[in-house]
Amino acid sequence: MRGDAWLSGRVSASGPSRARAAETGEFGDVARDLRGTVSARDRVGEALDRLGRLHAELNCTIRVLRERALDMAAESDRREVPRLLEGVPFAVKDVIDVEGVPTTAASRTRADAPPATESATVVARLEAHGAIPISKDATTEFAVGGPHPPLTGACRNPWDRERWAGGSSTGTAAAVAAGVVPFGLGTDVGGSIRLPAAWCGLTGLKPTAGAIPRTGVVPLSWTTEAVGPLARDARTVALLFALLRGPDGRDLRVRESPFESGDATDLRGLRIALPGGYLTELCDAAVRAGVAHLADVLADAGAEIVPGEIPSAAQALPIGYQIVFTEAAALHRIDAARWCDYDPVTVKRISQGIATPASDYLRALQFRAELQAELDAVFARADLVVVPTTPATAPRLPDCTVTVDGEQYPLYAAQSRATMLGNLTGAPGLAVPTGLAPDGCPVSALLIAPPHGEATALRAAQLFQDRTDHHTRMPPIAV
Known part of the structure; x- marks a missing residue:
């Protein structure tokens, strides 16, 4: 283990200890790069101005937090000793509370929601280190609706405005990819961080279930939902994960767990499985080439490619949706009188959940245990x-079809084939950009690690990004 790499050992659950660890070594370098040399007011003001211009093109924002952000920036500039992320602007998906700001979840039923009385734990933790939220970003309705939420409409992709940015952390991914902010916060129940990260050319982490508190997040599916960061590179994601993780005393699912550093220059001893079958059979050649490219780079650094298949992978997506929709129905049934104002896609999915027999839901939970055993065998x-x-x-708007080797397919037939594995089993997953397809849009590979194995995925991604430049590419709109 390199003494100056990553977190230099195990990170404590306490905020101050975590911050002190992150201020040293590469994490300290990452934070200093994020802070830059200009004043917080100039940095935040530039981000707000850029957001105003790009929102007109992308429809990525539900609410701009201009006055709040500029007030926080002025406070940052008055500090004699800067905090770790002093004055760094960031974006927040609008299912996550920011104190003093309404949370709409992109629903007409919450368009007049009162301001949140406190920030979600994840926002409060970043603010405690000096970071400044500047926006509440577009999302699908309640993070479960379709690409065209009635309150806001679709969020467009920075790489091609005729395409969708992905869901449900759609506006956050678009804002980060367009260069408005260096990172943002999203949520994920079946791929909602990793899919927009993939389609916008970002690095996005769905952490281990119970690693990051969900306190202050509009609930959707209590057994699959996670909160996590999106950024351009793995080092920034690793820094954010280090600051966000650990118990808050309120989300009872969260427990302390180790986060070990590691050498990101030598992968000897690392074993990588490349499953096929269902996970690659409906997959564009450019995407497959990106996965092979990543595997080749890791192997060149000393990693070993080993056998590993997940026999039940094809069942994970439909069974995962069954669990998500049933749990969403339990949450939204109390508002049935207002469903006439919901996105029709939201209503359809909740209705599927209501129609699910208890025996089917319980069988789905049993399948989860069986799938975990299959992953355990691979790991x-x-x-x-x-x-x-x-x-x-x-996907192309408005119908959101995707193209695989020249043939069009419905979005939901393809999008979450691999990502749902992590939501069902609790395993962490890291989306990593691996290049551009012939159509000029990003492709991505997903690194899945055992529970609490985020450091392994982040170390591999960091090495890949040290040896390639895919994560540095910006869409034309950002120039």
């Missing part, structure tokens, strides 16, 4: 599983 001989994040480049 008995592999440290990482690498698969396509999503089978195609970004």
Whole structure:
């Protein structure tokens, strides 16, 4: 283990200890790069101005937090000793509370919601280190509706405005990819961080279930939902994960767990499985080439490619949706009188959940245990599983079809084939950009690690990004 790499050892659950660890070594370098040399007011003001211009093109924002952000920036500039992320602007998906700001979840039923009385734990933790939220970003309705939420309409992709940015952390991914902010916060129940990260050319982490508190987040599915960061590179994601993780005393699912650093220059001893079958059969050639490219780079750094298949992978997506929709129905049934104002896609999915017999829901939970056992068997001989994040480049608006080797497919037939594995089993997944397809849009690979194995995925991604430049590419709109 390199003494100056990553977090330099195990990170404590306490905020101050975590911050002190992050201020040293590469994390300290990442934070200093994020802070830059200009004043917080100039940095935040530039981000707000850029957001105003790009929102007109992308429809990525539900609410701009101009006055709040500029007040926080002025406070940052008055500090004699800067905090770790002093004055760094960031974006927040509008299912996550920011104190003093309404949370709409992109629903007409919450368009007049009162301001949140406190920030979600994840926002409060970043603010405590000096970071400044500047926006509440577009999302699908309640993070479960379709690409065209009635309150806001679709969020467009920075790489091609005729395409969708992905869901449900759609506006956050678009804002980060367009260069408005260096990072943002999203949520994920079936791929909602990793899919927009893939389609917008970002690095996005769905952490281990119970690693990051969900306190202050509009609930959707209590057994599959996670909160996590999106950024351009793995080092920034790793810094954010280090600051966001650990118990808050309120989300009872969250427990303390180790987060070990590691050498990101030598992967000797790392074993990587590349499952096929269902996970690659409906997959565009450019996406498959990106996965192979990543595997080749990791192997060149000393990693070993080992066998590993997930026999029940094809069942994960429909059974995962069954669990998500049933749990969403339990939450939204109390508002049935207002469903006439919901997105029709939201209503359809909730209705599927209501129609699910208890015996089917319980069988789905049993399948989850069986799928976990299959992954355990793979991880008995592999440290990482690498698969396509999503089978195609970004969907085309308005119907959101995707193209696989020249043929069009419905979005929901393809998008979450691999990502749902992590939501069902609790395993962390890291989406990593692996290049551009012939259509000019990003492709991505998904690194799946055993529970609490985020450091392994982040270390591999960091090495890949040190040896390639895919994560540095910006869409034309950002120039």
